Amino acid sequence: MMNFEPIKKVNSYELIVEQIEARIRDGELSAGDRLPGERRLMETFSVSRSTVREAMRVLHATGVVEPHAGDPRGSEVIPFSPKTLQRPLARMAHQEGTSRAELIQFRLLLEGQSALLAAALCSDETKDEIESRAADLAELAASDSADAVEEFGRVLSAFHHAIRLASSNQLLQATGQAVDGALTEIARQRLDDETHGLARRGRLGQSAQDAAGLAERIRDGDAAGARRTATENIYRFYRDSLTEAERATLEPLVG
Amino acid sequence: MMNFEPIKKVNSYELIVEQIEARIRDGELSAGDRLPGERRLMETFSVSRSTVREAMRVLHATGVVEPHAGDPRGSEVIPFSPKTLQRPLARMAHQEGTSRAELIQFRLLLEGQSALLAAALCSDETKDEIESRAADLAELAASDSADAVEEFGRVLSAFHHAIRLASSNQLLQATGQAVDGALTEIARQRLDDETHGLARRGRLGQSAQDAAGLAERIRDGDAAGARRTATENIYRFYRDSLTEAERATLEPLVG
DNA sequence: TCGTGTTACTGGTCAGACCAGTAGTAGAAA
DNA sequence: TTTCTACTACTGGTCTGACCAGTAACACGA
Numbered sequence: 001m002m003n004f005e006p007i008k009k010v011n012s013y014e015l016i017v018e019q020i021e022a023r024i025r026d027g028e029l030s031a032g033d034r035l036p037g038e039r040r041l042m043e044t045f046s047v048s049r050s051t052v053r054e055a056m057r058v059l060h061a062t063g064v065v066e067p068h069a070g071d072p073r074g075s076e077v078i079p080f081s082p083k084t085l086q087r088p089l090a091r092m093a094h095q096e097g098t099s100r101a102e103l104i105q106f107r108l109l110l111e112g113q114s115a116l117l118a119a120a121l122c123s124d125e126t127k128d129e130i131e132s133r134a135a136d137l138a139e140l141a142a143s144d145s146a147d148a149v150e151e152f153g154r155v156l157s158a159f160h161h162a163i164r165l166a167s168s169n170q171l172l173q174a175t176g177q178a179v180d181g182a183l184t185e186i187a188r189q190r191l192d193d194e195t196h197g198l199a200r201r202g203r204l205g206q207s208a209q210d211a212a213g214l215a216e217r218i219r220d221g222d223a224a225g226a227r228r229t230a231t232e233n234i235y236r237f238y239r240d241s242l243t244e245a246e247r248a249t250l251e252p253l254v255g
Numbered sequence: 256m257m258n259f260e261p262i263k264k265v266n267s268y269e270l271i272v273e274q275i276e277a278r279i280r281d282g283e284l285s286a287g288d289r290l291p292g293e294r295r296l297m298e299t300f301s302v303s304r305s306t307v308r309e310a311m312r313v314l315h316a317t318g319v320v321e322p323h324a325g326d327p328r329g330s331e332v333i334p335f336s337p338k339t340l341q342r343p344l345a346r347m348a349h350q351e352g353t354s355r356a357e358l359i360q361f362r363l364l365l366e367g368q369s370a371l372l373a374a375a376l377c378s379d380e381t382k383d384e385i386e387s388r389a390a391d392l393a394e395l396a397a398s399d400s401a402d403a404v405e406e407f408g409r410v411l412s413a414f415h416h417a418i419r420l421a422s423s424n425q426l427l428q429a430t431g432q433a434v435d436g437a438l439t440e441i442a443r444q445r446l447d448d449e450t451h452g453l454a455r456r457g458r459l460g461q462s463a464q465d466a467a468g469l470a471e472r473i474r475d476g477d478a479a480g481a482r483r484t485a486t487e488n489i490y491r492f493y494r495d496s497l498t499e500a501e502r503a504t505l506e507p508l509v510g
Numbered sequence: 511t512c513g514t515g516t517t518a519c520t521g522g523t524c525a526g527a528c529c530a531g532t533a534g535t536a537g538a539a540a
Numbered sequence: 541t542t543t544c545t546a547c548t549a550c551t552g553g554t555c556t557g558a559c560c561a562g563t564a565a566c567a568c569g570a
Contacts, residue, residue: 011522012523038551058312073550091276092335095334098425102424171357175430294519302555303555323563324521325519325520328564
Protein backbone atom coordinates (compact mmCIF):
# COMPACT_ATOMS: atom_id res chain seq x y z
CA MET A 1 0.00 0.00 0.00
CA MET A 2 1.87 3.01 -1.31
CA ASN A 3 1.12 5.42 1.46
CA PHE A 4 2.40 8.68 0.07
CA GLU A 5 1.29 12.07 1.18
CA PRO A 6 -0.75 13.95 -1.39
CA ILE A 7 1.39 16.85 -2.49
CA LYS A 8 0.11 20.18 -1.38
CA LYS A 9 1.14 23.11 -3.44
CA VAL A 10 1.42 25.76 -0.83
CA ASN A 11 0.85 29.31 -1.84
CA SER A 12 2.94 31.76 0.12
CA TYR A 13 0.01 33.84 1.18
CA GLU A 14 -1.61 30.80 2.73
CA LEU A 15 1.43 30.24 4.87
CA ILE A 16 1.10 33.78 6.15
CA VAL A 17 -2.56 33.23 6.91
CA GLU A 18 -1.77 30.07 8.79
CA GLN A 19 0.96 31.68 10.84
CA ILE A 20 -1.26 34.53 11.87
CA GLU A 21 -4.21 32.27 12.66
CA ALA A 22 -1.92 30.07 14.72
CA ARG A 23 -0.78 33.11 16.70
CA ILE A 24 -4.41 33.88 17.43
CA ARG A 25 -5.19 30.32 18.47
CA ASP A 26 -2.23 30.30 20.79
CA GLY A 27 -3.39 33.51 22.37
CA GLU A 28 -0.36 35.52 21.35
CA LEU A 29 -2.73 37.67 19.38
CA SER A 30 -6.26 38.37 20.50
CA ALA A 31 -9.19 40.57 19.64
CA GLY A 32 -8.32 44.24 19.73
CA ASP A 33 -4.64 43.74 19.05
CA ARG A 34 -3.10 45.37 16.05
CA LEU A 35 -1.12 43.67 13.33
CA PRO A 36 2.04 45.31 11.99
CA GLY A 37 1.52 47.31 8.81
CA GLU A 38 1.75 45.58 5.47
CA ARG A 39 5.18 47.04 4.78
CA ARG A 40 6.47 45.69 8.03
CA LEU A 41 4.90 42.30 7.39
CA MET A 42 6.51 42.01 3.96
CA GLU A 43 9.86 42.29 5.67
CA THR A 44 9.16 39.85 8.48
CA PHE A 45 7.78 37.28 6.05
CA SER A 46 10.29 38.07 3.28
CA VAL A 47 7.63 38.37 0.63
CA SER A 48 6.33 41.13 -1.58
CA ARG A 49 3.55 43.38 -0.52
CA SER A 50 1.10 41.77 -2.95
CA THR A 51 1.52 38.52 -1.12
CA VAL A 52 1.03 40.08 2.30
CA ARG A 53 -1.95 41.84 0.86
CA GLU A 54 -3.62 38.65 -0.37
CA ALA A 55 -3.10 37.10 3.02
CA MET A 56 -4.78 40.10 4.62
CA ARG A 57 -7.66 39.85 2.18
CA VAL A 58 -8.27 36.27 3.19
CA LEU A 59 -8.08 37.10 6.87
CA HIS A 60 -10.49 39.94 6.34
CA ALA A 61 -12.89 37.85 4.29
CA THR A 62 -13.00 35.17 6.96
CA GLY A 63 -13.71 37.68 9.69
CA VAL A 64 -10.39 37.46 11.48
CA VAL A 65 -9.11 40.94 10.87
CA GLU A 66 -10.47 44.40 10.17
CA PRO A 67 -8.34 46.78 8.13
CA HIS A 68 -8.12 50.44 9.16
CA ALA A 69 -6.91 52.41 6.19
CA GLY A 70 -4.91 55.41 7.26
CA ASP A 71 -4.54 54.26 10.83
CA PRO A 72 -0.82 54.00 11.60
CA ARG A 73 -1.57 51.30 14.16
CA GLY A 74 -2.32 48.79 11.43
CA SER A 75 -5.10 46.26 10.97
CA GLU A 76 -7.05 45.07 13.97
CA VAL A 77 -7.69 41.54 15.12
CA ILE A 78 -11.43 41.32 15.69
CA PRO A 79 -13.52 38.92 17.79
CA PHE A 80 -15.61 36.22 16.20
CA SER A 81 -18.99 37.29 14.92
CA PRO A 82 -21.96 35.18 13.85
CA LYS A 83 -21.99 37.23 10.69
CA THR A 84 -19.05 35.14 9.58
CA LEU A 85 -21.33 32.12 9.39
CA GLN A 86 -24.20 33.95 7.88
CA ARG A 87 -22.61 34.57 4.52
CA PRO A 88 -21.84 30.94 3.64
CA LEU A 89 -25.17 29.82 5.06
CA ALA A 90 -27.02 32.29 2.93
CA ARG A 91 -25.06 31.10 -0.06
CA MET A 92 -25.96 27.51 0.67
CA ALA A 93 -29.61 28.36 1.11
CA HIS A 94 -29.66 30.16 -2.19
CA GLN A 95 -28.07 27.34 -4.01
CA GLU A 96 -30.00 25.46 -6.56
CA GLY A 97 -31.15 22.14 -5.20
CA THR A 98 -31.83 23.36 -1.72
CA SER A 99 -35.56 23.35 -1.84
CA ARG A 100 -37.77 25.76 -0.04
CA ALA A 101 -39.21 22.88 1.92
CA GLU A 102 -35.79 22.00 3.28
CA LEU A 103 -35.27 25.55 4.32
CA ILE A 104 -38.56 25.58 6.17
CA GLN A 105 -37.82 22.22 7.70
CA PHE A 106 -34.50 23.49 8.94
CA ARG A 107 -36.08 26.60 10.29
CA LEU A 108 -38.76 24.64 12.10
CA LEU A 109 -36.11 22.60 13.79
CA LEU A 110 -33.89 25.50 14.74
CA GLU A 111 -36.64 27.69 16.11
CA GLY A 112 -38.11 24.77 18.00
CA GLN A 113 -34.88 24.00 19.75
CA SER A 114 -34.21 27.68 20.36
CA ALA A 115 -37.55 27.98 22.10
CA LEU A 116 -36.79 24.91 24.14
CA LEU A 117 -33.45 26.20 25.29
CA ALA A 118 -34.82 29.65 25.92
CA ALA A 119 -37.52 28.23 28.18
CA ALA A 120 -35.06 26.03 30.01
CA LEU A 121 -32.17 28.35 30.56
CA CYS A 122 -32.66 32.04 30.01
CA SER A 123 -32.83 34.80 32.56
CA ASP A 124 -35.92 36.77 33.61
CA GLU A 125 -34.76 39.94 31.88
CA THR A 126 -34.46 38.04 28.63
CA LYS A 127 -37.96 36.71 29.11
CA ASP A 128 -39.13 40.27 29.58
CA GLU A 129 -37.55 41.15 26.27
CA ILE A 130 -39.35 38.31 24.52
CA GLU A 131 -42.70 39.22 26.02
CA SER A 132 -42.17 42.80 25.02
CA ARG A 133 -41.73 41.74 21.40
CA ALA A 134 -44.87 39.65 21.60
CA ALA A 135 -46.71 42.69 22.92
CA ASP A 136 -45.42 44.73 19.97
CA LEU A 137 -46.95 42.16 17.67
CA ALA A 138 -50.31 42.28 19.39
CA GLU A 139 -50.35 46.03 19.10
CA LEU A 140 -49.49 45.95 15.42
CA ALA A 141 -52.12 43.35 14.72
CA ALA A 142 -54.73 45.57 16.34
CA SER A 143 -53.72 48.65 14.38
CA ASP A 144 -54.88 49.17 10.83
CA SER A 145 -52.07 51.32 9.59
CA ALA A 146 -51.26 51.10 5.89
CA ASP A 147 -47.91 49.43 6.14
CA ALA A 148 -48.75 47.36 9.20
CA VAL A 149 -48.28 44.15 7.25
CA GLU A 150 -44.73 44.90 6.25
CA GLU A 151 -43.89 46.21 9.69
CA PHE A 152 -45.43 43.10 11.17
CA GLY A 153 -42.97 40.97 9.27
CA ARG A 154 -40.06 42.90 10.68
CA VAL A 155 -41.32 42.71 14.24
CA LEU A 156 -42.09 39.02 13.92
CA SER A 157 -38.54 38.53 12.79
CA ALA A 158 -37.34 40.49 15.81
CA PHE A 159 -39.46 38.28 18.05
CA HIS A 160 -37.82 35.14 16.76
CA HIS A 161 -34.47 36.82 16.97
CA ALA A 162 -35.02 37.51 20.65
CA ILE A 163 -35.81 33.87 21.25
CA ARG A 164 -32.69 32.72 19.47
CA LEU A 165 -30.71 35.19 21.51
CA ALA A 166 -32.26 33.72 24.65
CA SER A 167 -31.03 30.28 23.69
CA SER A 168 -27.54 31.54 24.62
CA ASN A 169 -26.06 29.66 21.71
CA GLN A 170 -24.24 31.69 19.11
CA LEU A 171 -24.43 28.93 16.53
CA LEU A 172 -28.14 28.56 16.90
CA GLN A 173 -28.40 32.29 16.70
CA ALA A 174 -26.29 32.65 13.58
CA THR A 175 -27.83 29.78 11.67
CA GLY A 176 -31.34 30.73 12.68
CA GLN A 177 -30.81 34.28 11.59
CA ALA A 178 -29.32 33.19 8.30
CA VAL A 179 -32.22 30.84 7.54
CA ASP A 180 -34.74 33.45 8.56
CA GLY A 181 -33.06 35.95 6.27
CA ALA A 182 -32.92 33.53 3.39
CA LEU A 183 -36.60 32.69 3.72
CA THR A 184 -37.79 36.26 3.88
CA GLU A 185 -35.68 37.10 0.87
CA ILE A 186 -37.12 34.20 -1.08
CA ALA A 187 -40.56 35.30 -0.01
CA ARG A 188 -39.84 38.77 -1.26
CA GLN A 189 -38.54 37.48 -4.57
CA ARG A 190 -41.45 35.18 -5.25
CA LEU A 191 -44.07 37.56 -4.03
CA ASP A 192 -45.30 38.88 -7.29
CA ASP A 193 -48.25 37.04 -5.89
CA GLU A 194 -50.25 39.65 -4.06
CA THR A 195 -52.59 37.15 -2.48
CA HIS A 196 -50.01 35.76 -0.14
CA GLY A 197 -49.47 39.17 1.39
CA LEU A 198 -53.18 39.68 1.74
CA ALA A 199 -53.64 36.28 3.25
CA ARG A 200 -51.04 37.14 5.84
CA ARG A 201 -52.88 40.32 6.52
CA GLY A 202 -55.87 38.28 7.55
CA ARG A 203 -53.76 36.30 9.95
CA LEU A 204 -51.89 38.95 11.79
CA GLY A 205 -54.10 38.44 14.80
CA GLN A 206 -53.48 34.71 14.77
CA SER A 207 -49.71 35.18 14.52
CA ALA A 208 -49.67 37.68 17.36
CA GLN A 209 -51.67 35.30 19.50
CA ASP A 210 -49.29 32.46 18.68
CA ALA A 211 -46.35 34.59 19.70
CA ALA A 212 -47.99 35.48 22.98
CA GLY A 213 -48.63 31.83 23.73
CA LEU A 214 -45.02 30.97 22.99
CA ALA A 215 -43.74 33.81 25.16
CA GLU A 216 -45.88 32.57 28.00
CA ARG A 217 -44.49 29.06 27.83
CA ILE A 218 -40.98 30.42 27.81
CA ARG A 219 -41.85 32.53 30.82
CA ASP A 220 -43.12 29.45 32.62
CA GLY A 221 -39.99 27.50 31.80
CA ASP A 222 -42.07 24.92 30.01
CA ALA A 223 -39.35 23.72 27.67
CA ALA A 224 -41.25 20.94 25.93
CA GLY A 225 -44.33 23.12 25.56
CA ALA A 226 -42.31 25.99 24.18
CA ARG A 227 -40.73 23.77 21.55
CA ARG A 228 -44.09 22.34 20.55
CA THR A 229 -45.74 25.74 20.37
CA ALA A 230 -42.92 27.24 18.35
CA THR A 231 -42.97 24.47 15.77
CA GLU A 232 -46.74 24.49 15.55
CA ASN A 233 -46.80 28.22 14.96
CA ILE A 234 -44.24 28.12 12.21
CA TYR A 235 -45.84 25.11 10.61
CA ARG A 236 -49.21 26.84 10.55
CA PHE A 237 -47.56 29.87 9.07
CA TYR A 238 -46.32 28.00 6.03
CA ARG A 239 -48.81 25.15 5.78
CA ASP A 240 -51.13 26.58 3.18
CA SER A 241 -48.35 27.32 0.74
CA LEU A 242 -46.99 23.78 0.74
CA THR A 243 -47.78 20.67 -1.23
CA GLU A 244 -48.97 17.51 0.45
CA ALA A 245 -45.55 15.86 0.09
CA GLU A 246 -43.81 18.84 1.60
CA ARG A 247 -46.12 18.82 4.58
CA ALA A 248 -45.28 15.19 5.17
CA THR A 249 -41.60 16.06 5.54
CA LEU A 250 -42.36 18.74 8.07
CA GLU A 251 -44.87 16.99 10.26
CA PRO A 252 -42.40 14.77 12.12
CA LEU A 253 -40.86 17.91 13.57
CA VAL A 254 -44.14 19.40 14.72
CA GLY A 255 -45.89 18.84 18.01
CA MET B 256 -34.66 62.10 13.59
CA MET B 257 -32.00 62.61 10.95
CA ASN B 258 -32.41 59.40 9.03
CA PHE B 259 -29.30 59.38 6.90
CA GLU B 260 -27.78 56.34 5.33
CA PRO B 261 -24.53 55.24 6.93
CA ILE B 262 -21.79 55.83 4.40
CA LYS B 263 -20.27 52.71 3.06
CA LYS B 264 -16.74 52.93 1.88
CA VAL B 265 -16.75 50.53 -0.97
CA ASN B 266 -13.53 48.90 -1.95
CA SER B 267 -13.37 48.09 -5.63
CA TYR B 268 -12.54 44.47 -5.08
CA GLU B 269 -15.67 44.03 -2.99
CA LEU B 270 -17.77 45.29 -5.85
CA ILE B 271 -16.24 42.65 -8.07
CA VAL B 272 -16.96 39.98 -5.47
CA GLU B 273 -20.54 41.10 -5.21
CA GLN B 274 -21.07 41.12 -8.95
CA ILE B 275 -19.72 37.62 -9.33
CA GLU B 276 -21.69 36.30 -6.37
CA ALA B 277 -24.82 37.89 -7.78
CA ARG B 278 -24.23 36.15 -11.10
CA ILE B 279 -24.02 32.87 -9.23
CA ARG B 280 -27.18 33.53 -7.25
CA ASP B 281 -29.05 34.37 -10.41
CA GLY B 282 -27.89 31.16 -11.98
CA GLU B 283 -25.95 32.80 -14.79
CA LEU B 284 -22.90 31.13 -13.31
CA SER B 285 -23.03 27.75 -11.66
CA ALA B 286 -20.73 25.07 -10.34
CA GLY B 287 -18.31 23.83 -12.95
CA ASP B 288 -18.38 26.98 -15.01
CA ARG B 289 -15.16 28.83 -15.62
CA LEU B 290 -14.49 32.46 -14.92
CA PRO B 291 -12.57 34.53 -17.45
CA GLY B 292 -8.88 34.85 -16.73
CA GLU B 293 -7.64 37.61 -14.47
CA ARG B 294 -6.33 39.61 -17.41
CA ARG B 295 -9.70 39.45 -19.07
CA LEU B 296 -11.49 40.38 -15.87
CA MET B 297 -9.30 43.45 -15.34
CA GLU B 298 -10.55 44.71 -18.67
CA THR B 299 -14.21 43.95 -18.13
CA PHE B 300 -14.16 45.56 -14.68
CA SER B 301 -11.76 48.36 -15.67
CA VAL B 302 -9.46 47.78 -12.74
CA SER B 303 -5.90 46.66 -12.29
CA ARG B 304 -4.96 43.06 -11.93
CA SER B 305 -4.17 43.49 -8.22
CA THR B 306 -7.75 44.42 -7.62
CA VAL B 307 -9.11 41.51 -9.63
CA ARG B 308 -6.68 39.31 -7.77
CA GLU B 309 -7.91 40.40 -4.33
CA ALA B 310 -11.45 39.73 -5.39
CA MET B 311 -10.45 36.25 -6.49
CA ARG B 312 -8.68 35.67 -3.19
CA VAL B 313 -11.86 36.48 -1.32
CA LEU B 314 -13.97 34.27 -3.55
CA HIS B 315 -11.49 31.48 -3.09
CA ALA B 316 -11.32 31.92 0.68
CA THR B 317 -15.10 31.78 0.96
CA GLY B 318 -15.29 28.61 -1.08
CA VAL B 319 -16.92 30.08 -4.15
CA VAL B 320 -14.14 29.57 -6.62
CA GLU B 321 -11.18 27.29 -7.16
CA PRO B 322 -8.17 28.64 -9.04
CA HIS B 323 -6.42 26.46 -11.60
CA ALA B 324 -2.98 27.87 -12.19
CA GLY B 325 -1.82 27.21 -15.70
CA ASP B 326 -5.21 26.20 -16.95
CA PRO B 327 -6.19 28.48 -19.84
CA ARG B 328 -9.83 27.95 -19.01
CA GLY B 329 -9.52 30.09 -15.91
CA SER B 330 -10.77 29.65 -12.36
CA GLU B 331 -13.65 27.33 -11.69
CA VAL B 332 -16.88 28.03 -9.88
CA ILE B 333 -17.23 25.24 -7.37
CA PRO B 334 -20.30 23.86 -5.61
CA PHE B 335 -20.98 24.62 -2.00
CA SER B 336 -19.15 22.42 0.46
CA PRO B 337 -19.70 22.01 4.20
CA LYS B 338 -15.99 22.64 4.56
CA THR B 339 -16.82 26.28 3.99
CA LEU B 340 -18.72 26.31 7.25
CA GLN B 341 -16.21 24.17 9.06
CA ARG B 342 -13.45 26.74 9.15
CA PRO B 343 -15.38 29.53 10.84
CA LEU B 344 -17.01 27.07 13.18
CA ALA B 345 -13.66 25.71 14.30
CA ARG B 346 -12.35 29.21 14.73
CA MET B 347 -15.32 30.16 16.81
CA ALA B 348 -14.88 27.13 19.01
CA HIS B 349 -11.23 27.89 19.55
CA GLN B 350 -12.14 31.17 21.03
CA GLU B 351 -12.19 31.55 24.78
CA GLY B 352 -13.35 28.17 26.02
CA THR B 353 -17.00 28.93 26.57
CA SER B 354 -18.02 28.12 23.05
CA ARG B 355 -16.95 24.51 23.04
CA ALA B 356 -20.01 23.74 25.08
CA GLU B 357 -22.07 25.65 22.55
CA LEU B 358 -20.62 23.58 19.79
CA ILE B 359 -21.53 20.36 21.59
CA GLN B 360 -24.95 21.74 22.37
CA PHE B 361 -25.45 22.52 18.74
CA ARG B 362 -24.26 19.12 17.70
CA LEU B 363 -26.58 17.41 20.17
CA LEU B 364 -29.48 19.26 18.70
CA LEU B 365 -28.58 18.66 15.06
CA GLU B 366 -27.87 14.97 15.44
CA GLY B 367 -31.01 14.51 17.48
CA GLN B 368 -33.21 16.07 14.85
CA SER B 369 -31.37 14.22 12.09
CA ALA B 370 -32.10 10.93 13.80
CA LEU B 371 -35.72 11.92 14.22
CA LEU B 372 -36.14 12.78 10.56
CA ALA B 373 -34.23 9.71 9.47
CA ALA B 374 -36.52 7.48 11.47
CA ALA B 375 -39.62 9.21 10.21
CA LEU B 376 -38.89 9.58 6.54
CA CYS B 377 -36.04 7.63 5.04
CA SER B 378 -36.16 4.65 2.72
CA ASP B 379 -35.32 1.06 3.59
CA GLU B 380 -32.09 1.10 1.61
CA THR B 381 -30.90 4.07 3.59
CA LYS B 382 -31.74 2.23 6.77
CA ASP B 383 -29.65 -0.66 5.52
CA GLU B 384 -26.77 1.73 5.03
CA ILE B 385 -27.07 3.01 8.58
CA GLU B 386 -27.23 -0.46 10.06
CA SER B 387 -24.23 -1.47 8.02
CA ARG B 388 -22.23 1.36 9.60
CA ALA B 389 -23.37 0.32 13.03
CA ALA B 390 -22.18 -3.20 12.26
CA ASP B 391 -18.78 -1.83 11.22
CA LEU B 392 -18.53 -0.20 14.61
CA ALA B 393 -19.35 -3.38 16.46
CA GLU B 394 -16.72 -5.23 14.50
CA LEU B 395 -14.09 -2.62 15.22
CA ALA B 396 -14.92 -2.57 18.90
CA ALA B 397 -14.43 -6.31 19.07
CA SER B 398 -11.09 -6.22 17.29
CA ASP B 399 -7.93 -5.31 19.17
CA SER B 400 -5.92 -3.94 16.31
CA ALA B 401 -3.39 -1.28 17.13
CA ASP B 402 -5.03 1.65 15.43
CA ALA B 403 -8.58 0.50 16.11
CA VAL B 404 -9.23 3.57 18.22
CA GLU B 405 -8.37 6.03 15.52
CA GLU B 406 -10.24 4.01 12.92
CA PHE B 407 -13.20 3.84 15.27
CA GLY B 408 -13.40 7.61 15.29
CA ARG B 409 -13.57 7.70 11.53
CA VAL B 410 -16.25 5.06 11.30
CA LEU B 411 -18.28 6.65 14.05
CA SER B 412 -18.16 9.84 12.06
CA ALA B 413 -19.32 7.92 8.99
CA PHE B 414 -22.20 6.48 11.00
CA HIS B 415 -23.42 9.91 11.97
CA HIS B 416 -22.88 11.09 8.44
CA ALA B 417 -25.15 8.36 7.15
CA ILE B 418 -27.87 9.44 9.55
CA ARG B 419 -27.60 13.05 8.49
CA LEU B 420 -27.79 11.94 4.88
CA ALA B 421 -30.92 9.98 5.74
CA SER B 422 -32.56 13.13 7.05
CA SER B 423 -32.82 14.23 3.42
CA ASN B 424 -32.02 17.79 4.39
CA GLN B 425 -28.96 19.37 2.85
CA LEU B 426 -28.77 22.11 5.43
CA LEU B 427 -28.89 19.67 8.31
CA GLN B 428 -26.31 17.61 6.53
CA ALA B 429 -23.89 20.43 5.86
CA THR B 430 -24.10 22.07 9.27
CA GLY B 431 -23.92 18.72 11.02
CA GLN B 432 -20.86 17.72 9.08
CA ALA B 433 -19.22 21.05 9.75
CA VAL B 434 -19.84 20.83 13.48
CA ASP B 435 -18.65 17.24 13.56
CA GLY B 436 -15.50 18.22 11.73
CA ALA B 437 -14.87 21.20 13.94
CA LEU B 438 -15.23 19.14 17.08
CA THR B 439 -12.91 16.38 15.96
CA GLU B 440 -10.37 18.97 14.92
CA ILE B 441 -10.50 20.54 18.33
CA ALA B 442 -10.21 17.14 19.94
CA ARG B 443 -7.14 16.38 17.87
CA GLN B 444 -5.50 19.64 18.79
CA ARG B 445 -6.16 19.45 22.49
CA LEU B 446 -5.23 15.83 22.74
CA ASP B 447 -1.79 16.16 24.23
CA ASP B 448 -3.77 14.46 26.93
CA GLU B 449 -3.25 10.77 26.35
CA THR B 450 -5.83 9.72 28.91
CA HIS B 451 -8.74 10.91 26.87
CA GLY B 452 -7.76 8.61 24.03
CA LEU B 453 -7.34 5.74 26.40
CA ALA B 454 -10.63 6.45 28.07
CA ARG B 455 -12.32 6.28 24.69
CA ARG B 456 -10.60 3.02 24.07
CA GLY B 457 -12.35 1.61 27.10
CA ARG B 458 -15.67 2.73 25.73
CA LEU B 459 -15.58 1.53 22.18
CA GLY B 460 -17.93 -1.27 23.07
CA GLN B 461 -20.39 1.09 24.68
CA SER B 462 -20.33 3.42 21.68
CA ALA B 463 -20.88 0.59 19.25
CA GLN B 464 -23.80 -0.65 21.32
CA ASP B 465 -25.27 2.86 21.39
CA ALA B 466 -25.01 3.06 17.63
CA ALA B 467 -26.73 -0.28 17.20
CA GLY B 468 -29.58 0.83 19.45
CA LEU B 469 -29.99 4.03 17.46
CA ALA B 470 -29.95 2.18 14.15
CA GLU B 471 -32.65 -0.15 15.43
CA ARG B 472 -34.94 2.71 16.39
CA ILE B 473 -34.46 4.29 13.02
CA ARG B 474 -35.26 0.93 11.40
CA ASP B 475 -38.46 0.76 13.41
CA GLY B 476 -39.45 4.26 12.44
CA ASP B 477 -39.52 5.24 16.09
CA ALA B 478 -38.84 8.94 15.54
CA ALA B 479 -39.11 10.13 19.12
CA GLY B 480 -37.06 7.18 20.37
CA ALA B 481 -34.38 7.77 17.75
CA ARG B 482 -34.04 11.38 18.74
CA ARG B 483 -33.82 10.50 22.41
CA THR B 484 -31.29 7.76 21.84
CA ALA B 485 -29.12 9.93 19.60
CA THR B 486 -28.96 12.76 22.10
CA GLU B 487 -28.32 10.44 25.01
CA ASN B 488 -25.45 8.77 23.17
CA ILE B 489 -23.76 12.00 22.29
CA TYR B 490 -24.29 13.43 25.73
CA ARG B 491 -22.70 10.38 27.32
CA PHE B 492 -19.83 10.69 24.91
CA TYR B 493 -18.92 14.17 26.08
CA ARG B 494 -20.23 14.20 29.63
CA ASP B 495 -17.03 13.42 31.46
CA SER B 496 -15.08 16.20 29.80
CA LEU B 497 -17.55 18.91 30.76
CA THR B 498 -17.98 21.11 33.78
CA GLU B 499 -21.13 21.06 35.86
CA ALA B 500 -22.36 24.32 34.33
CA GLU B 501 -21.79 23.05 30.83
CA ARG B 502 -23.75 19.90 31.55
CA ALA B 503 -26.66 21.99 32.76
CA THR B 504 -26.85 23.73 29.37
CA LEU B 505 -26.93 20.41 27.56
CA GLU B 506 -29.42 18.51 29.65
CA PRO B 507 -32.56 20.24 28.37
CA LEU B 508 -31.80 18.78 24.96
CA VAL B 509 -31.31 15.23 26.18
CA GLY B 510 -33.91 12.55 26.64
C1' DT C 511 -4.26 6.71 -35.12
C1' DC C 512 -1.27 7.80 -31.69
C1' DG C 513 2.25 9.93 -28.95
C1' DT C 514 4.95 14.35 -28.70
C1' DG C 515 6.66 18.82 -28.51
C1' DT C 516 5.41 23.56 -29.09
C1' DT C 517 2.74 27.45 -27.80
C1' DA C 518 -0.01 30.57 -25.74
C1' DC C 519 -2.13 31.02 -22.16
C1' DT C 520 -2.98 30.57 -16.82
C1' DG C 521 -2.41 31.98 -11.78
C1' DG C 522 1.42 33.29 -8.30
C1' DT C 523 4.82 36.49 -7.13
C1' DC C 524 7.68 40.46 -7.29
C1' DA C 525 9.05 45.49 -7.59
C1' DG C 526 8.11 50.20 -7.28
C1' DA C 527 4.90 53.97 -7.44
C1' DC C 528 0.90 57.16 -6.29
C1' DC C 529 -3.31 58.30 -3.79
C1' DA C 530 -6.71 59.49 -0.08
C1' DG C 531 -7.13 59.26 4.35
C1' DT C 532 -6.06 59.03 9.55
C1' DA C 533 -3.47 59.36 14.40
C1' DG C 534 -0.64 61.80 16.82
C1' DT C 535 2.03 65.63 17.52
C1' DA C 536 4.15 70.09 17.37
C1' DG C 537 3.05 74.59 17.27
C1' DA C 538 -0.21 78.61 17.11
C1' DA C 539 -3.94 80.85 19.36
C1' DA C 540 -6.64 81.70 23.48
C1' DT D 541 -1.97 76.86 30.91
C1' DT D 542 -5.38 75.01 27.79
C1' DT D 543 -7.48 74.59 23.23
C1' DC D 544 -7.48 74.38 18.54
C1' DT D 545 -5.07 73.73 14.18
C1' DA D 546 -1.90 72.35 10.71
C1' DC D 547 1.54 69.18 9.71
C1' DT D 548 3.84 64.88 9.33
C1' DA D 549 4.50 60.31 8.77
C1' DC D 550 2.37 56.75 8.43
C1' DT D 551 -1.75 53.54 6.87
C1' DG D 552 -4.36 50.57 3.45
C1' DG D 553 -6.14 50.71 -1.56
C1' DT D 554 -4.97 50.85 -6.23
C1' DC D 555 -2.15 50.92 -10.36
C1' DT D 556 1.57 49.54 -13.74
C1' DG D 557 4.42 46.31 -15.66
C1' DA D 558 7.28 42.46 -15.34
C1' DC D 559 8.89 37.44 -14.66
C1' DC D 560 8.08 32.61 -13.39
C1' DA D 561 6.41 27.77 -13.32
C1' DG D 562 2.99 25.28 -14.83
C1' DT D 563 -0.86 23.42 -17.85
C1' DA D 564 -4.35 22.58 -21.97
C1' DA D 565 -4.70 22.31 -26.40
C1' DC D 566 -3.17 21.96 -30.84
C1' DA D 567 -0.40 20.98 -34.68
C1' DC D 568 2.80 17.83 -36.17
C1' DG D 569 5.55 13.91 -37.09
C1' DA D 570 5.64 8.84 -36.43
